[in-house]
Amino acid sequence: MMVNRCGLFGANEEPVPLKSVEVELEVRDHVATVVSTLNYQNQEDKPLEAVFVFPLPGDAAVCHFSAKVGQTEIVGEVKEKQEAREEYDDALSSGQQAFLLEESEQSPDIFSLSVGTLPPGESASIRLEYVTELAVQADEGLRFLLPAVLNPRYQPQGSVRRVNVQVTSVPASLVPYTLSFSARVSSPRPVSKVESSSPLDPLQYLNTEQTQATVKLAAGHKFDRDVELLIYYKDAHQPSAVVEAGRASSQPGSLMGDPVVMLSLYPEFPQAVMSSMASCGEFVFLLDRSGSMGGERIKNARDTLLLLLKSVPLGCYFNIYSFGSTFEHIFPKSEEYNQKTMEEALKKVEKMEADLGGTEILKPLKHIYRQPSIPSQPRQVFVFTDGEVGNTKEVINLVKQNSASHRCFSFGIGEGASSALINGLAKEGGGHAQFITGTDRMQPKVMQSMRFALQPSVVDVSVKWDLPSGVSVTALSPPIAALFQGQRSLVYAQFTGQSSEASEGCVTVAYSLAGHPSQTQLHFSLKPAKDSGLTIHRLAARTLIRSLEMEESERGGQEEAGGKKKVVELSVQSGVSSAFTAFIAVNKSNSEAIQGPLVRRMVPAPRMMARRCMARPRSMMSPMSCDMALQPLGSNSPMSGYMAQQQQMSPIRAVSYCNVPRSMMSK
The missing domain is CATH 3.40.50.410 (von Willebrand factor, type A domain)
Incomplete structure (x- = not known):
């Protein structure tokens, strides 16, 4: 059996047009804003289309996509996915530059970025921005993860196949582009420390109160692991509520036009109840x-x-x-x-x-x-x-x-x-x-x-609002399914209307634990936070989009249910990606069409170790899945059963370059 390297090189060792990835992270308390800049350069003598399938956090709200070619910036728009694909294809057919970013319909932590019609010698910078909440760890640190490793996804036989994501990957040591990463952290409480599994430059405090700090990934990151940051604050995990003003240009009564609140709740259960629980299960x-x-x-x-x-x-x-x-x-x-x-x-x-x-x-x-x-x-x-x-x-x-x-x-x-x-x-x-x-x-x-x-399951969870007359509330989060002692629960809600009276609201989360009723109450100001942008609105939109997608998935995607239409409308209105929409950007400033046949280049993502490359049938999510460590394929090999199954499904063939249909996601 002949086996070649897959994904990175073609038969003639074609260069990969992605040269570097720059990531800037801004953490405000427990919310992170991530700006990634992907720098491309065509060093060949023919126009290129570069396709990159890469991971993002599954709960990220992707809210900005733009491309800069020379001095021209093209800002992407969110459109229904099929419409965006057709616009992208039309642009490429007419020799225009176009950029397409789309989320997998089957797994929201995989994205595909297509950079179309990049002329010889031309450079382009793609800017991608997303926001996400940071999970609380067992030691009370907040965890931020920048996914770098994208492993091929196994597609079980007989399962629903809505998407055909072509994962092109190479061992971490062969990744041809560099990564730079910097973070800025700010909080009402002092930053105690920032730790990582990857080497970091020393933490730099920006003020004497130590509530603001910066940190950078040490030079020479080898893509052999995801970048994980653990951020620790002093007395960090306190209940809080942040109200964010709506967008002035949006219609009052709409999600983006009204104020939105993000509640962070840390329930504390009565000690008498916790200590009297029987251990069973x-x-x-x-x-x-x-x-x-x-x-x-x-x-x-x-x-x-x-x-x-x-x-x-x-x-x-x-x-x-x-x-x-x-x-x-x-x-x-x-x-x-x-x-x-x-x-x-x-x-x-x-x-x-x-x-x-x-x-x-x-x-x-x-x-x-x-x-x-x-x-x-x-x-x-x-x-x-x-x-x-x-x-x-x-x-x-x-x-x-x-x-x-x-x-x-x-x-x-x-x-x-x-x-x-x-x-x-x-x-x-x-x-x-x-x-x-x-x-x-x-x-x-x-x-x-x-x-x-x-801990026994918390039941009869209810959320009650006490707001001034003239202000109504719409829940944007699904009902709370689980509460754990001291663990954060997030709730998003939209406020409609105005009041000339009190500027304070109150929310009460009531629940029952082991037959004992209890509640957590939080008073908060209705005055919008300053300089918060639309971060909370986008997180709230993402939460509502994911809930609607789940309902649509449970219904089997029936069009008459209208769930997909609701998701598309909300995604377009909020500018947040979804399974049914995509970001499309077309450079319409070029008056002359770019001539010559378009050559496709697959940009590889890193995987954890060198693996053998083989072909799978198109029904698999990764036709070129590399799921094999470089070890003998004897009968006692840990992978022998897996390989035997694959060999029954399709013959092994040598693969050195993956040339796949333009659309990375199935229509």
Whole structure:
């Protein structure tokens, strides 16, 4: 079998037109604004189209897209996706420069950027901006992740295939473009420290109060990992409410024209209730043993599972499933947790390897949900995966449909783990998400998830507003599905109307825990925050868009339901990307068409390790998936089962360059 490098080089070692990526991060309290500039240059003697498929955080609100060619800046518009694609194709057909940015319909953490008709010798800078909230970690740090690694996504057979994302990737050492990264952090409270798994230059404070600071990624980042920042404030996690004024040019009564509030709630449950809780539950652990989990990933997943397993209280019930192309379980049904069953389980877990083939997560989940519940033992499902699947929304939908019968706690294992899948499982399953990229901080993360799982479900959650006469409120966030002791909950709402009376409002979140009613109350000013731009509006729009997309996905995408139309209207109005829209920018200042045949160049994203490259059928999300470590393909190889499955599906062929249809997302 002949195997070539894939993605980076063509037969004649064509250069990659993306030269550098510059990222500027601004963090205000727990909200991050990210500006990425991608610098392209055509060093060939013919016009190019460059296509780059890359990861972004799954909960990011992409809100600006523009291109600068020479002294000309072209600002992108949000349009319905098919309309945007047709405009892009028409521009290229007529020799105009065009730029298209679109989000995957199946997984919101994958984007495709097409830079069309870049003339010989020409340079172009693409500016991409998004906003996102920062998740609270077990040690109370705020986590920002800049995804750098994009691993090919496995598309299970028989699953819904709405999108055909061509992942072109190379080992991190072969990535031909550079990355520079700088961050500015500001907060009402002092910045204690900023840490990262990547080397950083020393933190620089900008004032004596230490409430503002800057930090940079040290030179020479090798793309061998995602860039993770952990930001620590003094006394950071206090309830807060920020009201942001609407856009003056937008219609009053619309989302962008009215004020929007972002509530950050940190519920504190009565100590008497927390200390009197009985430890009970059925703990179902689901471990990914697909081929992509090889090496450090399966070790970290095993270590995480072993820590959890040793923390289950006596008298609870448990079972352990593992999956790849098929799935296994260590007991026919959940067994009572005692010394004997724990020791039996520990021995089996310690022997688990990444040897079960592809990533078929739906089958074991469906099997788990079919199992009868155990009286007085609420079910808690723990999922450990690298998230390399192409049917993200199908999996999340299944968890949501069964959310009344269990809570789902997810662990993203390794670099490049899909934030859309890991966060989506926890959000729709009423649980909590963690990301494990090494042994650092593993134990506090594991123990936090176990504490949350042992906490009884909060029920009868209601949000009540007390506002001045003349002001009404519209909820923009879905109903709160889970509350955990001391963990942040975010609520977005829109205020319509005005009042000449009081300038203060109040919100009360009431709930019941273990039969004990409780509530959290927050008073806040209705006066809009200064110099806040439209960050909160865009985050609120993103939240509402994701809710509408989920409803549309549950309905199976029926056009008559009107869900897609609502998403498109909201996306266009707010300027925030969605699964059904795209950013399109066309350079109409050029009076002369660019001549010559257009040559396509695929810009590679980094992956974690050198892997063998092979072809998959077009039904897979990555026809050129490189899911293989450079190791002998013997019968005992962890990947042998996975490769055997692929060889049955299509012949192996040598691939050195991927020339795919222009549209990276299926129509």
